[in-house]
Amino acid sequence: MAIVHKTAQVLAVMLLAGSGLALLRSDAGAQTARENAAELRPLYAMGVDIAEGKQLATSVCSKCHGLDGIAKVKEVPNLAGQRPSYLYRELKAYQAGDRTNADMIEKVKFLSDDAIVKVAAYYASLDSALAPDTPAPIFIDPVEAGKSAAAPCAKCHEESGISKTAGVPNLIGLSPKYLIDTMKAYQGGEDRKLDAKNEKMKKALDNLSEKDLGHIALYYALQSESLTRAQTPNEGSTAVSKETLAQCVKCHGEDGVGTSPATPSLAGQDASYMLKALTAYKDGSRDDDVMSPRAKKLSDEDKPNLVAFYSSLTPKPTGVAKPLTPVEWAEKCDRCHGANGNSARPNVPALASQRLDYLTKVLKDYQTGVRQSKEMSAMSSVLTDDDINGLAAHYAYQKSKSVVFVTVPSK
Numbered sequence: 001m002a003i004v005h006k007t008a009q010v011l012a013v014m015l016l017a018g019s020g021l022a023l024l025r026s027d028a029g030a031q032t033a034r035e036n037a038a039e040l041r042p043l044y045a046m047g048v049d050i051a052e053g054k055q056l057a058t059s060v061c062s063k064c065h066g067l068d069g070i071a072k073v074k075e076v077p078n079l080a081g082q083r084p085s086y087l088y089r090e091l092k093a094y095q096a097g098d099r100t101n102a103d104m105i106e107k108v109k110f111l112s113d114d115a116i117v118k119v120a121a122y123y124a125s126l127d128s129a130l131a132p133d134t135p136a137p138i139f140i141d142p143v144e145a146g147k148s149a150a151a152p153c154a155k156c157h158e159e160s161g162i163s164k165t166a167g168v169p170n171l172i173g174l175s176p177k178y179l180i181d182t183m184k185a186y187q188g189g190e191d192r193k194l195d196a197k198n199e200k201m202k203k204a205l206d207n208l209s210e211k212d213l214g215h216i217a218l219y220y221a222l223q224s225e226s227l228t229r230a231q232t233p234n235e236g237s238t239a240v241s242k243e244t245l246a247q248c249v250k251c252h253g254e255d256g257v258g259t260s261p262a263t264p265s266l267a268g269q270d271a272s273y274m275l276k277a278l279t280a281y282k283d284g285s286r287d288d289d290v291m292s293p294r295a296k297k298l299s300d301e302d303k304p305n306l307v308a309f310y311s312s313l314t315p316k317p318t319g320v321a322k323p324l325t326p327v328e329w330a331e332k333c334d335r336c337h338g339a340n341g342n343s344a345r346p347n348v349p350a351l352a353s354q355r356l357d358y359l360t361k362v363l364k365d366y367q368t369g370v371r372q373s374k375e376m377s378a379m380s381s382v383l384t385d386d387d388i389n390g391l392a393a394h395y396a397y398q399k400s401k402s403v404v405f406v407t408v409p410s411k
Contacts, residue, residue: 045121053122081128128400146219173315176217229268236308267313326390359392
């Protein structure tokens with residue numbers, strides 16, 4: 001039995017239960033795997049076809065993917081039990097130059113269409129890889145990791161990130177990018193004169209990795225329930241002239257909310273900290289192409305009034321969403337890739353029990369454009385490294401299942 005599908009994007013082959021494999025293929029042989037395919041027709045791969053596919057796999061594929069379809073090479077996918085239509089499509093894509101792996105292109109460029117069908121049928125006929133028998137990697141919640149990494153910060157900035165000490169800045173209400181860039185500046189000694197206080201900051205941050213900094217920044221960005229101005233004195237008049245304010249609103253907004261992720265929000269910030277920063281930009285002990293010339297224009301009266309104005313404002317949420325867990329991300333991926341990564345769609349790959357390092361690489365390749373797919377590029381573009389690692393582990397440890405396609409008589 002076979003079921004004939006139409007598809008606007010790909011050529012297909014299909015795995016069936018029973019006496020053999022039914023392979024669906026387009027009549028439009030001149031079209032590439034990425035072009036619109038014509039009506040698909042069933043091709044039945046029997047034992048002899050699978051045997052010939054095994055011979056081809058032995059000479060062409062087994063060195064990397066294994067004759068049993070279980071890859072032993074890093075970042076190389078398992079092919080055993082994979083949906084044959086997907087294998088067929090990808091091999092045709094290499095031939096057409098739509099994929100960029102030079103080694104794969106060299107291996108498949110001389111294969112006939114019939115040979116590709118048989119290789120796909122052979123690997124699809126094999127038992128899928130088993131999920132690893134080692135314990136699955138433990139998912140580390142990045143927000144909880146940030147809270148833990150930020151524990152030393154609480155000595156000065158309080159656990160909530162709301163300052164109670166004059167001269168110590170609020171950490172809530174700041175975009176993660178700005179906070180990460182600032183912490184890196186302390187680590188590198190850039191843009192921060194290393195006085196006694198800054199030396200203390202540098203020492204506290206030096207042992208933290210870039211991932212730690214990202215987790216800390218995310219933790220403080222998500223403290224929306226605690227949003228309030230710094231609990232420190234706010235001296236000076238909040239009456240600031242429009243001319244003075246005009247120098248700041250383009251980047252920091254009239255409401256004190258930064259207009260870009262790289263710009264700090266000033267709403268509710270500690271006044272003493274802001275006044276010290278403006279003075280540093282004015283006297284040159286801090287240097288910035290944007291801030292320095294503007295600070296030099298401020299009078300001694302403008303500075304305290306300006307910081308008093310921004311300090312009196314209420315900070316606002318950063319708009320950063322709490323990260324999804326791997327299970328929550330997988331619920332979105334399963335819509336195409338099937339329950340727990342066991343695809344029931346002919347042209348969509350199964351992910352269950354796939355190599356973890358390969359899944360990680362593929363998601364990053366979609367992010368960077370090394371691999372092209374409108375849908376996958378959009379999905380992967382919002383994933384963090386934590387998301388990618390969690391998703392890859394989730395699917396690598398799922399039990400793989402075969403798929404059966406059943407046709408019914410037409411009405």
